[in-house]
Amino acid sequence: MPRTPIDIPHKLEYLSILSENGEVDTKLEPKIEATKLKEMYRWMLFARRVDERLLKLQRQGRIGTFPQASGHEAISLGSVVNLEKADWHVPAYRELAGFLYRGWTLEQILIYWMGYEEGAVPPEGTNDLPISVPIASQLLHAAGIGMANNLKGDKNVVMTYFGDGASSEGDCHEAMNFAAVYQAPVVFICLNNQYAISVPLTKQMRNQTIAQRALSYGMDGIRVDGNDVLAVYAASKEAVEKARNGGGPTLIECLTYRYTPHTTADDPTRYRSTEECNTWMAKEPLIRFEKYLKTKKVMTDADFKTMEEEIDARINEAITNAEEACKKPPLSDPLKMFDYLYAELPSNLVEQKEELAKHLGIEITEKETRDEAGAVGRGK
Amino acid sequence: MPDINMAKAINMALNEAMERDNRVVVMGEDVGPDEGVFRVTEGLHAKYGDKRVIDTPLAESGIVGTAIGMAIYGLRPVAEIQFSSFEYYAYHQIEMHAARFRNRTRGRLSVPMVLRCPSGGGIRAIEHHSESREAIYAHSPGLKVVMPSGPRSARALLHAAIQDPDPVIYYEPKALYRLFREDVPEAIETYPIGRAQVVQEGKDITLISYGATVRAAIDAAEILEDEDGLKPEIIDLLSIAPLDTDTIVNSVRKTGRAVVIHEGPRTCGIGSEVIARINEHAIEYLEAPIKRITGYDTPIPYFARERAYIPDADKIVAAVREVLSF
Known part of the structure; x- marks a missing residue:
């Protein structure tokens, strides 16, 4: 019997619960309390409005180049709400809703896009990693965190994010393989928005789905409608519970569209049509979620209006706060480039810091001291 | 022990x-x-x-x-x-x-x-x-x-x-x-990272190296002592980053001459940085240009030729004699 079929014990499914018209599949509808639904919508709307404002700020020259996240709120928020505080959030860079939900202040996010590392400091008490710019590289950190969790006998879960382009990187393969081999409690969330800058999905890969790759690693995979917050929620809830109970990693491919340019430096008219974008506009995640909330009488028109006003005020306040913070130390102090590279500043950096201070005619506020053995420490 | x-x-x-x-x-x-x-x-x-x-x-x-x-x-x-x-x-x-x-x-x-x-x-x-x-x-x-x-x-x-x-x-x-x-001592010993060691005190020239080529420097020093009556000082960097500028500079101020030895390629190698630091902090003490004995700017050859590539005592001895005859 030289050729027999090999039975691979995995099935691949597609999950969609809330249609683009706001109709819900009641058999699949997750049970979420009204207050939580409202909270979820609020974070998604907040992220959307922040993203829109960031674009304006970028055009005014008040922040640097940034990757817009509008249209990806259902993926980020629908998944992150399934994490406990002690769980780990390991993002790429379009998880704005997730950052806000996990307790990153808007001031911090603004400060980051204004060009300061201080905006990448995870808030005290969270187990979050900052934005990861190098494509797919963060997936390995997530796998390592999951491995360490198992090694210590903890019960935490790691949720990590990547795009369709990232799925071509070697690190993506290595991370899924490591996570599967060690049964690390990692939920891999793929934001398949069908474009890696200009390169469409058809040139990224030959396979039908990204989710099916999970099967080759010996883990579960599922494709969900990434514009359907309920589908993302349900799939990631299941994956988180499984991971927490020792069931290992899961890959959730969330199919969406990159509604915006890749970053503020990109011009999508060079590689795709407005018609294509318009087709997808009808499917975007906020509109159908609004319809759902209205139908379920979770929110009224007045509620939506109040929420918009509150969000608008909060954004204005945060912009003022962030711009004020930039004028004061530590943000205004260029010498801060030296202070955090090592736990203790080595002598070459002490020397270079003094050189720059002298050149700029500014004082070093934190003096480096040498102990008797000559080791450099940091004193006030 | x-x-x-x-x-x-x-x-x-x-x-x-x-x-x-x-x-x-x-x-x-x-x-x-x-x-x-x-x-x-x-x-x-x-x-x-x-x-x-x-x-x-x-x-x-x-x-x-x-x-x-x-x-x-x-x-x-x-x-x-x-x-x-x-x-x-x-x-x-x-x-x-x-x-x-x-x-x-x-x-x-x-x-x-x-x-x-x-x-x-x-x-x-x-x-x-x-x-x-x-x-x-x-x-x-x-x-x-x-x-x-x-x-x-x-x-x-x-x-x-x-x-x-x-x-x-x-x-x-x-x-x-x-x-x-x-x-090795019974008790656990820790060398601070960032600190070099003077493995042999001397006066005529400083040999600066790390890793495997420290052995070559020690062998070279023996030959130089026996055949030329010289007493080289040998520094083992141990830490490549950060680099212990003080130990390097203090020695060169004393000896006025140096040869830097490492196995990696020469261009932009660690020797380049060592010499730059000597130039910044002790150029006025130098009696002769510093020489580098290093791997060449080629890939290390496949093993049949690797001996010719790797710094050895003979190359170091020749370099020291050249520096001293400047």
């Missing part, structure tokens, strides 16, 4: 560190039941088991990337990259993440991780198994790079690396693994 070779000394330090601190985990390709291709992890898997001695899939970026995650989680991973040339597969993880997490999170997150990498030539290895690329990592801000020159410094530097709060690349000059034995 055990008399042991360098492979055993590294093994001893790993065992001691794992005994003292249960956050220390060893990971890499073949480090488990096989006990490492150089047998450096001998006995560890039997003693500490699968959880703390982790055989990984064959993927260097995977090893380094997951070690970063483990370090952030609170463990102290000591990851082995089987040969230093395989580090290129993980370069982006080292440079973009291990070296930068502390800086970009203003100290909130850090990566206390050690990468152990057998390095250099001299063992008649197959292609791509003999490179010395420490200069690449010394050039990457946020890393510490160390290289011992024998059993005692191997054990003391590895303890320092494991205890260090920042990522350390620990190069093991593999030609030395079983080349000679040395007494």
